[in-house]
Amino acid sequence: MSQAVVEALRQRLGTRLIGVHSQFGDDTVVIERGALLPACRLLREDPRLSMKMLMDLTVVDYLAWRPPLDNGSGRTEEPLHSLASGPLRGAADPRLRYRLETDRPRFEVVYHLYSPERKHRLRLKVPLADVDDGYPELDSVVSVWRGADWYEREAWDFYGIVFRGHPDLRRILLYEEFEGHPLRKDYPKERRQPLARRGGEGQVMARNPTLSTPQRAHPPGNGRRTVVLGAPDHRAPGGEAQAADDSPTELLHINMGPSHPAMHGTVRLVLTLEGETVVDADVELGYLHRGFEKEAEAATYTQVFPYTDRMNYASPMLNAIAYAHAVEKLLGLGRELPLRAQYLRVITGELSRITDHLTCDGASAMELGAFTPFLWMMKARDWIYRLLEELTGARLTYSWIRIGGVASDAPEGWTERVTETLPRIREVMGECRRVLVDHRIFRDRMEDVGAISAEDAMAFGFTGPQLRSTGVAMDVRRDHPYLVYDQLEFDVPVGTTGDCYDRFLVRLEEIDESMRIIEQALEQMPPGPILVNDPLVTLPPKPEVYDTIEGMIRHFKVVFDGIKVPPGEAYAYTESANGELGFYVVADGSGRPYKCRSRGPSFTMTQAIPHMILGRQIADIIPIFGQINYIGGEAER
Amino acid sequence: MGTPTKKVVERGVRRVARDAPGQRPSFFWTTLRGMGVTLRHFFGNVFGRRYTVTREYPEVKPDYPPRMRAQHRLMKRTDGTLRCVACMMCPTACPAHCITVVAEETTDRDEKRAQLFEIDELRCVMCGLCVEVCPVDAIRMDTGIHVAPVRQRAEAVYGAAKLAEHGTQSKVLRVGGRAALAADPDRNGEEPRYIGEGLHERP
Numbered sequence: 130m131s132q133a134v135v136e137a138l139r140q141r142l143g144t145r146l147i148g149v150h151s152q153f154g155d156d157t158v159v160i161e162r163g164a165l166l167p168a169c170r171l172l173r174e175d176p177r178l179s180m181k182m183l184m185d186l187t188v189v190d191y192l193a194w195r196p197p198l199d200n201g202s203g204r205t206e207e208p209l210h211s212l213a214s215g216p217l218r219g220a221a222d223p224r225l226r227y228r229l230e231t232d233r234p235r236f237e238v239v240y241h242l243y244s245p246e247r248k249h250r251l252r253l254k255v256p257l258a259d260v261d262d263g264y265p266e267l268d269s270v271v272s273v274w275r276g277a278d279w280y281e282r283e284a285w286d287f288y289g290i291v292f293r294g295h296p297d298l299r300r301i302l303l304y305e306e307f308e309g310h311p312l313r314k315d316y317p318k319e320r321r322q323p324l325a326r327r328g329g330e331g332q333v334m335a336r337n338p339t340l341s342t343p344q345r346a347h348p349p350g351n352g353r354r355t356v357v358l359g360a361p362d363h364r365a366p367g368g369e370a371q372a373a374d375d376s377p378t379e380l381l382h383i384n385m386g387p388s389h390p391a392m393h394g395t396v397r398l399v400l401t402l403e404g405e406t407v408v409d410a411d412v413e414l415g416y417l418h419r420g421f422e423k424e425a426e427a428a429t430y431t432q433v434f435p436y437t438d439r440m441n442y443a444s445p446m447l448n449a450i451a452y453a454h455a456v457e458k459l460l461g462l463g464r465e466l467p468l469r470a471q472y473l474r475v476i477t478g479e480l481s482r483i484t485d486h487l488t489c490d491g492a493s494a495m496e497l498g499a500f501t502p503f504l505w506m507m508k509a510r511d512w513i514y515r516l517l518e519e520l521t522g523a524r525l526t527y528s529w530i531r532i533g534g535v536a537s538d539a540p541e542g543w544t545e546r547v548t549e550t551l552p553r554i555r556e557v558m559g560e561c562r563r564v565l566v567d568h569r570i571f572r573d574r575m576e577d578v579g580a581i582s583a584e585d586a587m588a589f590g591f592t593g594p595q596l597r598s599t600g601v602a603m604d605v606r607r608d609h610p611y612l613v614y615d616q617l618e619f620d621v622p623v624g625t626t627g628d629c630y631d632r633f634l635v636r637l638e639e640i641d642e643s644m645r646i647i648e649q650a651l652e653q654m655p656p657g658p659i660l661v662n663d664p665l666v667t668l669p670p671k672p673e674v675y676d677t678i679e680g681m682i683r684h685f686k687v688v689f690d691g692i693k694v695p696p697g698e699a700y701a702y703t704e705s706a707n708g709e710l711g712f713y714v715v716a717d718g719s720g721r722p723y724k725c726r727s728r729g730p731s732f733t734m735t736q737a738i739p740h741m742i743l744g745r746q747i748a749d750i751i752p753i754f755g756q757i758n759y760i761g762g763e764a765e766r
Numbered sequence: 767m768g769t770p771t772k773k774v775v776e777r778g779v780r781r782v783a784r785d786a787p788g789q790r791p792s793f794f795w796t797t798l799r800g801m802g803v804t805l806r807h808f809f810g811n812v813f814g815r816r817y818t819v820t821r822e823y824p825e826v827k828p829d830y831p832p833r834m835r836a837q838h839r840l841m842k843r844t845d846g847t848l849r850c851v852a853c854m855m856c857p858t859a860c861p862a863h864c865i866t867v868v869a870e871e872t873t874d875r876d877e878k879r880a881q882l883f884e885i886d887e888l889r890c891v892m893c894g895l896c897v898e899v900c901p902v903d904a905i906r907m908d909t910g911i912h913v914a915p916v917r918q919r920a921e922a923v924y925g926a927a928k929l930a931e932h933g934t935q936s937k938v939l940r941v942g943g944r945a946a947l948a949a950d951p952d953r954n955g956e957e958p959r960y961i962g963e964g965l966h967e968r969p
Contacts, residue, residue: 432861435893501804508819515831522833522907528893536898540833560807564800569793576790602779620780634782674901681901688855688899 133177134158134251141171147256153458153699157252162267165255169273172242172251180242180251181587183270185700185711185728186280188257188288189237192314194717196696234258238267238290241700241711241728245587245596245603252700257290269295276590279736287312287422302415302765311423318427380408387416391496391751393759398738398750405746410739417761425725429691430456430532433725438526440727441763444485446477446517447705448763449530452727454611455701455712456532459694465661470534471612472654476547477529478612479643479650480517483554484510485706485758486594486636486643493633493755494565497574502561509557512550519543532692533667534660544651551644558640566634575630579741579753586627589740590733593708594635595757599627605704617649632756666692691720707731707758729763835894835907838885838924839932848930849904852880856896856905864889865896883926887913905929 138158139146145164150157160168172180233256240253257265269292270277281292282301289310292298300307304324309316381402386392395416401409421440425433437448457463491506514524519540521529529536565571581591583599596603604621606614622638624631660667664683673680694716702711708730717723734757741753810816821828830836841849852869870881890913897907909932916922 428861429859431895432859435861435891435895438893501807511819518834519831520833522831522835522894523892526892528895536894537833540831560803563803567791567796568800569791569796572790600781620778622780622782624782625784630784631782634784638780638782668898671903675903684899684901685853685855688859 134249137171137175137177138168141167152697153461155252155698155700156250157254159254159256162255162257165270166268166273168253169240169270172253173273178251179244179246181245182243182592183240183274183277183280183590184243184250184592184702184709185239185241185713185726186270186277186284187239187713187724187726188284188290188312189239189698189715189724190235190288190312190314191233191237192235194723195233196698196715196717236265236288236290238284239713240270241713245601248608250700264289264291266291266293268293269298271295274590275585275588276733276736279733286310289313300415302418304415311420318423385747385750387413391754393492393754393761395761396735396754396759398754400747400750402747405748407742407745407747407750410742412735412738414735414761414765416765418765419762421727421766422725425722427721429720430694430722431692433722434528434530435526437727438528439762440729440766441485441705441707441710441731441760442525443488443758443760444481444706445525445527446481446530447485447703447710448727449527450474450478450612451701451703451705451710452712452725453530453532454703455699455714456692456694456722458699458701459697459714459716460532460666460692462533462661462663462666466612467534467658467661468613468655469538469657470659472650473535473539473659474530475612475614475617475650476647476654477517477520477527479646480513480547482643482706483640484513486640489706489755489758490561490633490636493629493752494561494571496751496755497571499565499568499571502564505557505561509554512553516543516547516550519546531660531667533663534658538659544654547647548651551647554640554644558637562637566637572630574748575633575752575756576628577626578629578745578749579632579756580626580628581737581741582627585737585740589737591708591737592730592734593704593706594632594639595708595734597621598624598631598635600625605702605709609702611701611703613650613653614646616653617646619643619646629752629756693718693720694722702728705730705763707760707763708734710763727763727766729760729766731757731759732764735759735764830910832908834910835892835897837887837909837911837913837932838890838896838905838907838929839909840883840926840930841904841906842930842933848880848883848926848933849902850880850883850926851902851904852878852883853901855899855901859895859899861893861895862889862891864891880926883929884923885929886923888916888919888922 134156135149135158138160142160142164145161146158147161148157148159150159158168172178236257236259238255238257240255242251242253244250255267257267259265267290269281271281271292272294278296279301281290281295282298284290285292285295285298286300286303287310299305303311306324307322309320309322311320383400383402385398385400387395387397392398395414397413397416399411399413400407419439421436424436428436433452434449437452438445440448457466487506487510491503491510494506495503517527518524520537520543521527522537523529581589581599583596583601586596586599587601591599592603600623602621602623605611606619607621619642620638622635622642624635665687668674668687669680669683674684694714696716696718698713698715700711700713702709704710709728710730711728713724713726713728714722715724738750738754738757742750745753807817811818843849850867852867854867854869857863857865857867864886866882866884866886867880868882869878871877872879892907894907896905911932913922
């Protein structure tokens with residue numbers, strides 16, 4: 130982090146800046162709770178900082194464990210006094226030091242910020258004390274980054290943090306009747322709360338209380354249009370709704386989903402319609418929430434992999450790569466991974482990116498009536514599944530990435546089969562392009578639909594193809610290369626208008642780019658080991674286990690204790706098919722993650738759907754939703 | 767290992783090609799062009815099934831790759847007993863907690879064996895971690911058999927006998943096993959065959 134960032138923050142906040150430290154390259158600033166809004170405004174507005182994106186917002190509950198203040202390794206949070214010679218010389222205040230060391234608060238609200246322009250990142254932490262009655266409170270940053278809306282709702286849902294000034298603070302992934310805040314450390318993992326329906330009749334629409342009232346006015350700054358509904362009643366559609374042309378149409382509430390073919394599994398859009406036009410919309414999700422974070426906290430680092438495989442089920446490999454990336458960052462492995470493992474990860478990751486884009490573009494086309502190209506794309510996807518199955522042993526739930534490498538090497542002839550498959554995929558894509566790209570009906574449904582400006586997209590936290598379609602060339606693989614992406618040549622396709630058609634085209638182009646990457650990687654991939662040989666991280670080779678007592682002991686230690694990751698925290702970011710997939714892992718030195726947070730890219734993008742569909746016709750929801758590529762497993766975790 | 771020498775690579779930004787705003791292609795020609803592609807597929811499939819990938823399941827069985835993880839099996843020793851020594855590695859590593867092992871003492875050379883070995887195949891997530899952590903090659907997932915559908919959940923809990931149905935004799939070494947292998951009467955001069963790094967493949 131540049132000195133300028135710290136200096137600017139220090140000038141604005143003074144002693145309200147509690148600490149600055151850097152860990153594994155993640156620059157962190159700890160500030161007082163009262164200083165949050167001025168700090169965020171400064172970070173966003175100051176041209177030197179220009180933190181236009183709130184990448185992630187989460188909370189850590191330090192009830193069960195506190196990171197050691199100073200263990201000399203520089204890995205954990207350093208108290209302020211050790212920084213007396215650093216950039217904060219003037220801010221070393223004995224009062225603050227006392228508070229940090231003895232009275233460290235229970236919660237820490239963690240913001241991950243990013244500047245697409247300057248390509249720097251910052252972690253902002255706000256310690257927050259528990260309160261005996263009620264909930265700890267913090268200012269909402271929705272007025273700074275609109276994308277904070279859902280993140281704050283999620284933090285309220287799971288940690289019970291109240292965000293003052295939030296326009297609509299209600300639960301998001303859990304149901305309204307849920308009691309407690311499950312990611313707090315004092316909420317037992319075993320506790321079950323079956324959904325008990327309260328009330329009785331009239332529940333069809335009214336689970337969302339804000340919509341059951343006759344008037345719904347969004348507070349300003351919410352990003353949604355203020356709509357005052359003139360006493361709508363819930364009469365059946367049809368009936369008296371057929372009014373004369375000059376009289377206003379009766380407003381109609383309609384549930385789109387959760388079981389709707391275009392809702393990609395399970396999402397509910399609660400729409401208010403005036404004729405065919407959407408005048409209000411609310412996205413309700415959580416139908417596929419499986420408690421990934423809570424489960425991960427109870428699993429060893431290796432046991433998390435089967436969960437990550439089930440997050441973005443259109444490209445499972447990329448999830449596992451992202452998670453392994455975070456843990457390896459904590460272990461300090463990073464670039465120490467064997468080259469062959471890095472190349473194998475790149476190849477399988479890019480194959481997964483192709484399957485994801487094929488699924489998204491294919492399904493989008495199908496939802497607009499073009500069934501044939503969908504089947505062709507599924508055919509191509511199946512060839513890739515077959516390749517991945519030969520390599521990993523499963524078509525979708527691979528469990529193939531390991532901390533420190535991959536589980537198995539490519540079988541004989543596999544690389545040749547990949548090389549043979551790519552031209553066949555190109556051929557299929559060429560046919561799909563001929564059928565779709567210029568097709569007038571398809572174009573009419575996609576063009577100028579769901580357009581979003583680059584500024585809005587960044588405020589909502591868009592990443593990946595969805596952000597690139599607006600013309601912002603942000604790609605983690607290019608801007609912050611990981612694995613061996615700095616050895617590979619590829620272009621970043623960007624769009625112009627940010628409409629659905631651009632998103633569709635960007636994905637098509639990215640399929641081509643992924644194939645380019647795979648071809649180069651296959652060519653460059655060296656022979657060699659596929660796992661690091663670290664006795665504390667990886668299982669020993671089987672001959673050692675069978676033959677030697679040392680190997681056997683090492684094997685037992687790694688399995689029973691898990692991989693003991695030294696205390697620390699790391700946010701690792703990768704480019705998944707949908708955008709930046711980040712894992713924020715807090716390790717407490719045991720074999721299980723203390724916190725394992727996943728920033729699924731489609732979660733924050735889905736909150737822009739009301740913004741994109743208001744005033745448009747109901748039929749436009751289909752391409753918009755399809756091209757946002759909402760993946761339940763990734764967004765709801 | 768480590769980072770290879772840097773070479774200059776190009777990573778440019780490319781704008782996707784699209785028409786100027788307001789320009790739309792004609793309905794007629796673009797539809798005709800699309801029809802051309804689909805008609806080619808149609809006739810290609812009518813006269814020779816050139817483009818179809820449909821598999822006539824179940825008449826034609828799919829060919830699974832050798833590494834495919836499927837129903838578990840328990841491996842046997844040369845004398846036909848189970849190799850499992852009830853070391854509790856697989857229940858520990860299982861993320862779905864679907865393996866139950868109860869150990870009991872035994873008087874033979876291994877001191878311990880499984881009194882009860884059960885896998886709930888309905889809970890299993892087919893991750894293969896149990897296979898990877900087994901230190902004696904007692905459990906494998908290389909049968910290539912789908913777990914059969916059941917009427918009652920309890921029927922999906924497979925006991926040791928059922929799991930050993932497909933079990934064969936494994937000749938990988940055990941701790942201190944070189945001598946044991948040399949003395950193995952069934953060896954027939956074969957060299958010990960180690961299984962692959964982590965994954966089994968069907969023979």
